[in-house]
Amino acid sequence: MAAYVHMAFLSNYTVLPRFKGVDDVLSLDISSDEPLFGTAFHSFRIINAYSTNTVDHRVHSVSPEVLFPDLGFPLLLVGDLNIHNPLSDPLRHFSHREISSSTPYFEKAAESGFALLNPPGEDTRLPLVGNARPSVIDLAFANPPFLPLIKSWEASLPSTGSDHVPITITLTAPSSEQKPPGPHWGGTDWETLDPIIKGFKVPAAPPCLTPLQLDEWMSESLDRLVALLKGHTPVSRPSHHSKLWWTPHLSILRREYHKAARAARKHDSPHMREVAGTSTSAKTDPASDQSALRPDASDVFSASHASCAS
Numbered sequence: 001m002a003a004y005v006h007m008a009f010l011s012n013y014t015v016l017p018r019f020k021g022v023d024d025v026l027s028l029d030i031s032s033d034e035p036l037f038g039t040a041f042h043s044f045r046i047i048n049a050y051s052t053n054t055v056d057h058r059v060h061s062v063s064p065e066v067l068f069p070d071l072g073f074p075l076l077l078v079g080d081l082n083i084h085n086p087l088s089d090p091l092r093h094f095s096h097r098e099i100s101s102s103t104p105y106f107e108k109a110a111e112s113g114f115a116l117l118n119p120p121g122e123d124t125r126l127p128l129v130g131n132a133r134p135s136v137i138d139l140a141f142a143n144p145p146f147l148p149l150i151k152s153w154e155a156s157l158p159s160t161g162s163d164h165v166p167i168t169i170t171l172t173a174p175s176s177e178q179k180p181p182g183p184h185w186g187g188t189d190w191e192t193l194d195p196i197i198k199g200f201k202v203p204a205a206p207p208c209l210t211p212l213q214l215d216e217w218m219s220e221s222l223d224r225l226v227a228l229l230k231g232h233t234p235v236s237r238p239s240h241h242s243k244l245w246w247t248p249h250l251s252i253l254r255r256e257y258h259k260a261a262r263a264a265r266k267h268d269s270p271h272m273r274e275v276a277g278t279s280t281s282a283k284t285d286p287a288s289d290q291s292a293l294r295p296d297a298s299d300v301f302s303a304s305h306a307s308c309a310s
Contacts, residue, residue, distance in 0.1 A: 001026035003048055024050045024061050037149060038173030041073045044146070049079035060101065064108035067141075074146035077114070080164065081105065081139050089136040090120050107261065114141040117153045117169065124155060128163045138164055148174040183229075184236035193232045200225065 003026055005015050013036070018027040030036065030044040037044075051062040060082065067077055083102035084094055109116070117140040118124070124138035142150055151172040155165045202221045206213065 001048055001050060003028055003046075020066055022062065022066075024052065025066060037171065039074070039145075039149070041145065043073045045071065045073070045075045047075065047077045047079070049077065049081065051079065051081045051083070053082060064105045067105065068108045068112045068114055068143075070112050071143065072145070074149065075143045076146050076169070077139075077141040078167075078169070079139065080137055082137050083139075084135060084137070087116060088118055088120060088139060089123075092135070109141055110257065110261065113144045115144075115147050116141055117150060119153065122155060124165050124167065125163055126165065138167060140167070140169060181235045181237060183233045185233060188229065188233040193229070196228065196232075200228065 001023065003017065005028070009015070012032075014031045016029040016031070018029055019025065020027065026048045028046045028048075030046070031042055033042070035042060047067065049062050049067055051060040051067075053060060062081075067079075067081075069075070083105055084092065084098040085102040085106055086092070086094065086099075087106055106116075118136060118138075121136065123134035123136055125135050127134065140153060149171045151170040152168075154168045154170070157166040157168060160166055203217070203224075205217050209217065
């Protein structure tokens with residue numbers, strides 16, 4: 001294991017490498033006399049791990065307890081963990097061995113409050129030769145104190161020649177602003193809205209739309225409909241504990257995951273463990289997620305293009 005730190009960073013902060021007694025884990029402890037990166041913490045930790053299969057494929061070289069410690073300061077875990085799980089790659093078909101070997105890691109991560117940063121299904125390993133399929137094995141997790149610092153996770157850098165995709169994790173100072181007021185959809189006056197919505201008409205689309213014109217027309221139509229709904233919906237007053245990055249979708253996923261995980265532990269069956277792993281299929285309320293109100297642009301454009309051709 002190796003880590004490179006920019007000299008400008010070393011001139012401002014103390015960086016201490018730590019080894020867990022194994023060659024597959026390298027930790028960097030970052031500290032300063034002053035609070036770091038706009039937080040109240042004086043210490044951060046980054047764990048870089050390479051967890052490999054052992055002779056018994058159900059056991060990996062680095063245990064979940066080593067990767068997901070319960071700490072009171074920010075911790076970021078990154079590494080090639082060589083585990084396959086529906087939470088990180090929901091469209092992949094999994095064997096029972098893959099589920100049984102990866103589940104302890106995701107369960108320990110959930111119990112310790114770690115959040116997976118990878119966008120589900122975005123491959124991080126693209127085999128250069130052979131018949132192996134792409135996979136999501138380079139994973140990143142952040143514990144609760146670190147999570148507000150995460151701005152983005154991207155795999156958009158040019159190839160380095162490796163079969164692993166270079167990944168960029170961008171951090172930003174946590175915002176001190178509270179979550180702004182938003183619509184309280186539970187209080188929407190649907191009785192008044194019902195006749196108004198029935199009379200709502202989408203503006204006629206210009207003929208022979210280009211993809212850009214189609215997107216502008218759809219956005220304008222959606223904005224008009226949402227504005228109509230908001231006009232008959234009270235505004236919520238978020239708690240001072242509310243986070244700007246938290247969404248209703250995350251609330252549903254957290255609730256569904258813990259419900260499925262409890263059922264899996266209670267019944268201790270392979271089927272229930274698989275259900276716990278695939279519990280991210282919960283859907284948000286369309287009223288709280290405007291993307292759910294938008295039809296597939298490719299389908300609409302295909303229909304529009306067909307009408308122009310005729």
